[in-house]
Amino acid sequence: MQKFIKPQNLQQVYPLLFNWQPENHGLGKGFAMTNFTELKGCGCKVPQTQLLKYLGQIGKGDIGSETPDVSVFPINQTNNFHTISTIDYFYPLVANPYAQGRIACCNVLSDLYAMGVTQVDTMLMVLGVCTKMTEEEKQISTSLMLKGFNDCAKEANTSVTGGQSVQSPWPQIGGVGIASNHRDDFIMPNGAEPGDxxxxxxxxxxxxxxxxxxxxxxxxxxxxxxxxxxxxxxxxxxxxxxxxxxxxxxxxxxxxxxxxxxxxxxxxxxxxxxxxxxxxxxxxxxxxxxxxxxxxxxxxxxxxxxxxxxxxxxxxxxxxxxxxxxxxxxxxxxxxxxxxxxxxxxxxxxxxxxxxxxxxxxxxxxxxxxxx
The missing domain is CATH 3.90.650.10 (PurM-like C-terminal domain)
Incomplete structure (x- = not known):
């Protein structure tokens, strides 16, 4: 049986996740990623009712019909292998940039795990570097955030192979997860039955x-x-x-x-x-x-x-x-x-x-x- 890191062991494996002390990393004592944003984490999502109105403007199509959080598309128009992909990014909800990077990576991968995907082929990273920070704050906090994201990707047995970075008034971190799976190795999440x-x-x-x-x-x-x-x-x-x-x-x-x-x-x-x-x-x-x-x-x-x-x-x-x-x-x-x-x-x-x-x-x- 495959071994997974347990919640109680996270601090031992990744000590940077806990007891955030910014001065230990060359930052000011009061530095926190959350000081640079108003919206936090997945709380920044467009409200569901509003999103559905936006989607209605482009017709029904296939968007969100069976897999609202991911795209599932046959490779070379075959029925046996499919590309499953997802994108997610958000603003900081914790002070610690290393923890923020890991949380963002976990959040991206969750959409694939919800499809029963167990092997992610690759990830792309989406990064917004905060223009309100000093150059030193940008360098230190962004490097820690990237390390948190990358360490998490490694734990998931995948790797970051590209992405996009921009300057932004608020820090942003997230990415794209991509898996190519045989049809037998993922689910289409539409088969719930009475009694489940x-x-x-x-x-x-x-x-x-x-x-x-x-x-x-x-x-x-x-x-x-x-x-x-x-x-x-x-x-x-x-x-x-x-x-x-x-x-x-x-x-x-x-x-x-x-x-x-x-x-x-x-x-x-x-x-x-x-x-x-x-x-x-x-x-x-x-x-x-x-x-x-x-x-x-x-x-x-x-x-x-x-x-x-x-x-x-x-x-x-x-x-x-x-x-x-x-x-x-x-x-x-x-x-x-x-x-x-x-x-x-x-x-x-x-x-x-x-x-x-x-x-x-x-x-x-x-x-x-x-x-x-």
Missing amino acids: YLILTKPLGVQIAVNTFQWMTTSPQKWDAIKGITNQNEINQAFDVATKSMCLLNAAAASLFKKYQIKAATDVTGFGILGHAKYLAQAQNLNVEFVIDTLPIIRNLYKLDKIARDFKFKEGFAAETSGGLLIATKHPDSFLKDYKDLIGEWGWVIGKVVESKKRNAVISENVKIYEV
């Missing part, structure tokens, strides 16, 4: 964690609004879990797709758990509804959902960055046992697929909030 169970492979709450962590130092008014019900220790612990989650590749879950004949999955990012569940439900061959009855969230964050800012967590629309895979399966217990054997923790049954008159996803009225 929905599982999620990472906890929710990343956007709440990174925002409240930053409020401690950059937004006194917002921190004052929440410090009566939380404290720095709780927020630091939540941010540590969020960092491990964002920095964990979804490769382990993808490696189990063939064994369990997974026929529907997506990664959970900027549209939130319900937004992505709706997108996936609408791509199904059958008229089914995804009913989410459990929301696993990083401990001590749910109580902050409506304080200082409405993250819309319970409604299912809190943005995630480099989130887990939402998977429909007939064998949830066996899948999760194998998954936990691979990464050591995480993974929950969060709902079911039921017969319906229309393709949709909903949060149950009696949804259970499960802190992890």
Whole structure:
């Protein structure tokens, strides 16, 4: 069985990911990538309803019809081998440029892992160098960000072979992932059936964690609004879990797709758990509804959902960055046992697929909030 780095081992393998001290890298004590951007991570995505309006201007076509996050195209117009490609990039949501680079790479690859792809042929990098930084800050932070991205690509057994770099008012990092696979080695995520169970492979709450962590130092008014019900220790612990989650590749879950004949999955990012569940439900061959009855969230964050800012967590629309895979399966217990054997923790049954008159996803009225 292939070995994967577990969340609890990330700090040992990649010490640069944690305990960010900018002065140790020749930067000013208060340097943070998040000081140079207003939008953060996958929270920068165009709202789903707005995006669909834009797409409507070019006709229905095939965009987003079956694989909303990736392009699947036959090689030389054959039915046996296909090119599967995806692009993703965003602005910093953590202070640490090395961690930001890794998170961006994980996020790009997640779209391919959600298709059951286990071998990525190559990656291209998309880079925006911040014009608001000094030349020294540009040199140091950009080099660290590139290293984080490249180290992650190596762990995924792929490599960065090109890309594009521009100057930008805000820092940007992301890229393109490309795989060429036989039709038997990836899924078309449209085969969910009534009776399937929905599982999620990472906890929710990343956007709440990174925002409240930053409020401690950059937004006194917002921190004052929440410090009566939380404290720095709780927020630091939540941010540590969020960092491990964002920095964990979804490769382990993808490696189990063939064994369990997974026929529907997506990664959970900027549209939130319900937004992505709706997108996936609408791509199904059958008229089914995804009913989410459990929301696993990083401990001590749910109580902050409506304080200082409405993250819309319970409604299912809190943005995630480099989130887990939402998977429909007939064998949830066996899948999760194998998954936990691979990464050591995480993974929950969060709902079911039921017969319906229309393709949709909903949060149950009696949804259970499960802190992890």
